[in-house]
Amino acid sequence: MPLVLFALMLGVFCVGTAEIVISGLLPQVAGDLAVSVPTAGLLVTGYALGVTVVGPFVTLLTGRWPRKRLVLVLMGVFVLGNLAAVFAPDYGTLMAARVFTSLSHGTFVAVAFSLAAQLSAADRQGSAMAKISLGFNLANALGGPLGTLLGQHLGWRSTFGAIVAIGVVTIGLIAVFVPSALPRPEGAAAGAVRGELGVLSQRNLQLTVVATVLAQGAVFTASTYVVPLLTDVSRFSTGAVSVLLVVYxxxxxxxxxxxxxxxxxxxxxxxxxxxxxxxxxxxVFWVTSTVPALSVITLFAFGAVGFSIIPSLQARIQAVALAAPTLALSVNVSAFNLGNGLGAWLGGAVMDRGFGVRAVTLTGSAAAALSLAFIALSSRMDRRSTAPGIAGDETAAPAVGSEVPSMER
Known part of the structure; x- marks a missing residue:
C-alpha cells in the first residue's frame, strides 16, 4: 500500500507541478517565443480550461477501462504532452501541447483518489486520500519553486524536461506496484453512460461541488494576495516573504x-x-495581520486549515457518489480549479473597490461560511434520504477492493 500510494501521489505531484510552474516562467517563455507576457499567460488559462471543461468528459469516456491501464495511459498522455512542450518551436505548438497535457489531469487525479479509497480500509480512506493530495502540497511547496529556478538558469524547456523525467519514473512505479486486478467503478460496470451522468443530478452531490468551489475560493481569495498582505500590512521585507511562504x-x-x-x-x-x-x-488573520509576530502564527494556521479541505471534500464526494465516484471526483477536481479562479477574481475585485488588501481575509472568511452552509444543506438531505431504522452514518466496512465507499457521509 505505501508504494502504491506513493506512485499515485508522485503522479499527482507531476500534474500539479506542470499546471503551476508555467506561471513562474512566463518572462522566459515570452522572450524565447517572441510573444508578450500577457499572451504567454494564456498558457495558464488554456491548461485550466482543459482541466475544468474537458476533464469530466475524459473521465466519462474512459469509465469502463481497467483502472491500472487507465492511469498508465493518462500518464503516457501527460509525458507526451510535456515532451511536445520541450521541443515546441512556437507559441501555437506550446499552447496545443499544454491543452493536450491538461486532458490527462482531471481524470488521473480523480482515479488516484478513487483508488486510494478503494484500496484502503474503511476507516482509513480519508487518510489515504490525504496521501494523494500531498502531491499538490509538494507541487506548490517544491515543484513550482524548483521548476521556476531550473527554468531561470537552464531555460524554460529544461523544466518541462525534468517533468517528463519524473513522469517516466511515475509510469514505472505504477506499472510495478499498482495491482492489475482492480474492479471498475460500480457505475462503469453497469455500462450506462446515462446512469453515470444521472449521479451528477443528485442534489446533495451538487451542493457538495458548490461547497468545494466556495471553499477553494475562500482559500485562494486570501492566498493569491498573501504576499502583498505580508509586505504592505504586516510590514515584512521582501526577503522575509520567501521564508514566510515556507512556514505557510x-x-x-x-x-x-x-x-x-x-x-x-x-x-x-x-x-x-x-x-x-x-x-x-x-x-482572525484580518486582526493579526497588523502585528508581525501574530501574523506569522496565523499564516501557519491558514496554511494548515486551507489545505485540510482537499482530502475532506474529496472524501465527501467519494461517499456521496456511490454509483459513479470517479466521474464525481473528476467533476470535483474541476470545482477546485473553478475555486482557484473564483478566489483570485474575488480578492482582486475587493481590492479594486478600494477596500485594501487586508479585506481579502474577511472576504475569504465569508466565502468559507457560505461553503459551510452548503455542506449543512447537503448533510440534511442525507438524513432525509436515509430509510427509517438505518443509521445514515454507520455503514458496514466493505471487503478490501470494494468500490463502494463505506465512509460516513
Whole structure:
C-alpha cells in the first residue's frame, strides 16, 4: 500500500507541478517565443480550461477501462504532452501541447483518489486520500519553486524536461506496484453512460461541488494576495516573504494529513470542523495581520486549515457518489480549479473597490461560511434520504477492493 500510494501521489505531484510552474516562467517563455507576457499567460488559462471543461468528459469516456491501464495511459498522455512542450518551436505548438497535457489531469487525479479509497480500509480512506493530495502540497511547496529556478538558469524547456523525467519514473512505479486486478467503478460496470451522468443530478452531490468551489475560493481569495498582505500590512521585507511562504507550506503539509484523519471517522463532521476553522482563521488573520509576530502564527494556521479541505471534500464526494465516484471526483477536481479562479477574481475585485488588501481575509472568511452552509444543506438531505431504522452514518466496512465507499457521509 505505501508504494502504491506513493506512485499515485508522485503522479499527482507531476500534474500539479506542470499546471503551476508555467506561471513562474512566463518572462522566459515570452522572450524565447517572441510573444508578450500577457499572451504567454494564456498558457495558464488554456491548461485550466482543459482541466475544468474537458476533464469530466475524459473521465466519462474512459469509465469502463481497467483502472491500472487507465492511469498508465493518462500518464503516457501527460509525458507526451510535456515532451511536445520541450521541443515546441512556437507559441501555437506550446499552447496545443499544454491543452493536450491538461486532458490527462482531471481524470488521473480523480482515479488516484478513487483508488486510494478503494484500496484502503474503511476507516482509513480519508487518510489515504490525504496521501494523494500531498502531491499538490509538494507541487506548490517544491515543484513550482524548483521548476521556476531550473527554468531561470537552464531555460524554460529544461523544466518541462525534468517533468517528463519524473513522469517516466511515475509510469514505472505504477506499472510495478499498482495491482492489475482492480474492479471498475460500480457505475462503469453497469455500462450506462446515462446512469453515470444521472449521479451528477443528485442534489446533495451538487451542493457538495458548490461547497468545494466556495471553499477553494475562500482559500485562494486570501492566498493569491498573501504576499502583498505580508509586505504592505504586516510590514515584512521582501526577503522575509520567501521564508514566510515556507512556514505557510509546512502548515499546508500538516493540515493535509489532519484533514484526512478527520475524514476517516466521520466525513461531514470532519468537513464541518475544517470549514469552521477556515472561517475563524481568516477572520482572525484580518486582526493579526497588523502585528508581525501574530501574523506569522496565523499564516501557519491558514496554511494548515486551507489545505485540510482537499482530502475532506474529496472524501465527501467519494461517499456521496456511490454509483459513479470517479466521474464525481473528476467533476470535483474541476470545482477546485473553478475555486482557484473564483478566489483570485474575488480578492482582486475587493481590492479594486478600494477596500485594501487586508479585506481579502474577511472576504475569504465569508466565502468559507457560505461553503459551510452548503455542506449543512447537503448533510440534511442525507438524513432525509436515509430509510427509517438505518443509521445514515454507520455503514458496514466493505471487503478490501470494494468500490463502494463505506465512509460516513
Amino acid at each position: 507550506g509546512v502548515g499546508a503539509v500538516i493540515g493535509n494529513f489532519v484533514g484526512g484523519r478527520l475524514a476517516d471517522g466521520h466525513v461531514v463532521r470532519g468537513i464541518t470542523i475544517v470549514l469552521s476553522a477556515l472561517v475563524v482563521v481568516l477572520a
